[in-house]
Amino acid sequence: MISSPGALLDPRHEVVPFHGRTAELAGLARWRDAAVLRSVLLLHGRSGVGKTRLARRFAGDDLVVVDDADLAPWHDVLALLRDGPTRVLLVARAAGWWWSATRQRAADLHYASEDLELGPCPEEHDRVFAIACERFADALDLPRPDVAPPRCDTFHDVHLAALAAVHGDRSDNAVEHVRRVVSVDPDPPTTGRLAEDALAVTLLDDRIAPAPDALDTLLRAAERWPHVRDRAVELFTADPGLVAKAGAGQLRVLKDHPEVVARQVFDDPRCHGDVLPALLTHALLRDAEDLRERAELNGLLSARAALAALREEAVRASREEVSLRRRLVDHDPVEHRPALADALGDLSLRLVAAKRAEEALFVAEEAVAWCRLVTADDRDGAAQLAAALDRLGLRYAAVGRKEDAATAVAESAELFDELARQHPASFRLDAAKTAHHLAARLFEVGRRAEAGHATRRAVLQWRAVAADDPRYEAEFAGTLRSVAALLAAFGRPTEAAAVVRESIGVLRRLAEVNPRDFEPVLASVLGDLGVLFRRLDRRSEAAQAFEDAVAVWRRVPRAADRLARAWHLLADSAVTNEVARAGARMALLLWQLTGCHDGVRYAETLSLYARRCAEVGTDLDHALAAAHRAVELLRSARAEPERLARAEHAVQEVVRAHPARTRDLPSSP
Incomplete structure (x- = not known):
């Protein structure tokens, strides 16, 4: 039996029975039963409006529900979606940028998405108040109060007023309702809506300081109580180290106060990929007046929005940066051309992410044109031109202009080769990467002899880079795998097998030091080698490669599906029946x-x-x-x-x- 007043308000207990919301339940049912394979829906509305009760009423075995989804770390939500449930119901108090990022990441995993906002039902409040008074009085063995229902904003407020009335409160004031309920609760809750309101009411007394060990409750209450937000700002200003003790989702309530938390958030790896850095950068723009400062902040906003999968927001910020850079170029072309060219290159990348390939190509062409002007004034701009040409080659390839792609990347490779000869420490890596890109473009246009030469040059350059700096060994192994796939796709499986063998040698060394990160990659590349040997009709060697892949996959946690595939390939290539x-x-x-x-x-x-x-x-x-x-x-x-x-x-x-x-x-x- 529930006797704690605070527990009576917990929506999970449903002391006051669920009723109504017919239209919303029907909408949720239509979403659940739709023909799409996988879908995610956001159920959002102000605190206390009844989201949790509705979600619990609707939840079933075939539905995953995430309450307070706006507070969940973005990578946890992404991991859930990657597990592939067919229906995911997210429950949150508000939508906003975090939802924009989540639905974009969901779309990348082939989820449909939609949202349903849950509004208040003031026409039902009088009836709900009467029922709540009866249920709470009976649960506490107290007399049923005979009072008029007060005006309330949400169902939670109605329940709170009813519980206060059962305990003799006759006021029409939400603050007094909270005080009365907390005063009679021997075990008040430490989380949830009542805990937030209790803290907010306590902090109405300026003499009381918020406790740092209740940060989550404080920040959640700050969403609804302005004075609590002010107290939170004071607390974080006095002790910036508290940022490390709060989650990114909770800290979003301070997005309009970047001067308090921005520096710590920008340096906090937990916040990378979250929308919070983008929100804070957006707020910093509000007070920036200098033209160059606004351009730089828009560039930062674009990058941080892109990192958080806010692709349309990233495009808008990048466009604004380009516009501001153009105005700066009008004032001083020589000084500001390089920054404009870089901004155009970034805008091209943002447009690619937003799946606007033609527009991205147009912008990339303009970036190259500006880089040529920069290089004409200062030969030190050659590296910027080479990078812009390499990106332009990718844009041409994306729209099927293969000859133009090969021409652009060939010029880029020539520039980087010259720079690498002059400054090997600075540009040998760029030369190696561009040689790889050039090989792909040349193969695509049928210039196979030149492509083979570029491929060998890329491997040699990458080998030298990895030998000089072991930090690049993992990227070297990945490039070798990519080169092998390129060779195999264009009819050179024997050469591909040799390149894959070298990749396996590198990965074995890496896996000995870091098996968690590199054994899955090693097992996959062993599978690649088996496929190549099978294509070359070297069955015994193919079987050995697949057997080695099976041995490695057995050591990898949670890889049963990939181990099953490896066993299948081994069975398909085994020499003995x-x-x-x-x-x-x-x-x-x-x-x-x-x-x-x-x-x-x-x-x-x-x-x-x-x-x-x-x-x-x-x-x-x-x-x-x-x-x-x-x-x-x-x-x-x-x-x-x-x-x-x-x-x-x-x-x-x-x-x-x-x-x-x-x-x-x-x-x-």
């Missing part, structure tokens, strides 16, 4: 353990297992069932015709190996 069958069976077991036993890859493993059983004449009853199940899954998934044809052929193979069953089977799967 028994090893192949055992590998396929292990892959099946792992797919089932992961819960992924209704997809295309599982179907392909079923088909492979069936074929392997047919080859050795073992377990043919199970093999036949597996082969038919594979066909059913692939048909349901509307898989490519080639995949379906292979699965149907596997059925025929098992039937031929099991003649006693043919008379009981249909002639065609």
Whole structure:
């Protein structure tokens, strides 16, 4: 039995029964049952309006609910979405930039998104007040009060007024309601709406200082109580180190006070990727008057917004920076041209992220034009021109202008090579990266001899960079893998295999020192090598590579799906039938353990297992069932015709190996 007054107000207990919200429940049901594969919905509204109760009423086994989602670290929400639930319901007091960032990240993971704002229902407050008075009085074994319902803003306020009335309060004042309830509660809550209001009422007395150990409650209360926000500003001004003790979500309430928290937030790695740095930068712009300062702040805002996945906001800030830089160039072209060229380059990147490829190309071309003017005045601008040309090559490639892309990157590579000869410590890395880009562009336009030369040059330059500075070994290994994929795609699998072997050597060294970060990459690249050997019809070497990949994946936590795939590849390449069958069976077991036993890859493993059983004449009853199940899954998934044809052929193979069953089977799967 609930006897604590504060606990009676907890929406999770539903002492006052849930009712109403018919339209909202219908809207949530339509969202839940929509035909889209995965979707996220934000249910938002002011504190106390009934979001938690509505979400709890609607929640079910097929729905993930995140309460106070605006306070959750962005990477935790992203990790949840990456796990792939079909429906995610986020509950928060407000939308804003954090929601813009979340829905963009959700879209990147192929989630649809929508939001539903929950408003107050003042027409129901009188009835709710009467019911709450009855329920609270009965729960506390106190007389039911006979009082008129006060005017309230939300359902929580109505419940609070009712609970205060049960304890003899006859006022029409929310502050007095809080004081009365807290005064009779032997165990007042330390979190939640009542705790926030109790703290806010306490801080009405200027003689009382807020306790630093109640930061979360203080900052949450500051959203609704202006005097609490003022007290929070005073507290953080006196002790800036408190920023490290509060979450980024809670600190957003201080976004209009960058002078208090900005320096600490900008240096705090916990806030990187959150919208808070962008919000604070936006506030700093409010008081900036100098033209150059405004341009620089807009550039910072664009970068911080982009880091937080606020792509449209990043584009707007970048456009404003370019506009301001143009005005500065009008005053002094020589001094401000380099900054304008950089701002245009940044705007091009922001437009790419916002999926505006044609516009990004136009801006990148203008950036190169300004860089040429800069270089004409000062040869030291060659590095800026080379970088702009490299980016322009990417923009040309994105819109299918392959010859133009090759021309731009070739000029960039020539400039960086010259700079690397003159200043190797400063530009050898840029030269190595651009040589890799040039190889890709040359392969795309059919200039294979030149592409091969650029590829070898990229590997040599990267090898030298990594040898001089081991910090670049991981990037070197990644580049080798990318080069190998390029060689394989353009018909050079033997060269690709040699490059992958070198990448594996680097990754083995890295994995010995840091297995958590590099063993998954090592296992993946071993799989790449196996695929290349299989393409070269070097089956025993392919099987060995896949066996090595299996051994590494076994050591990687939470990698059952990738281990299953590695077992599948090993089974598909094994030289002996028994090893192949055992590998396929292990892959099946792992797919089932992961819960992924209704997809295309599982179907392909079923088909492979069936074929392997047919080859050795073992377990043919199970093999036949597996082969038919594979066909059913692939048909349901509307898989490519080639995949379906292979699965149907596997059925025929098992039937031929099991003649006693043919008379009981249909002639065609």
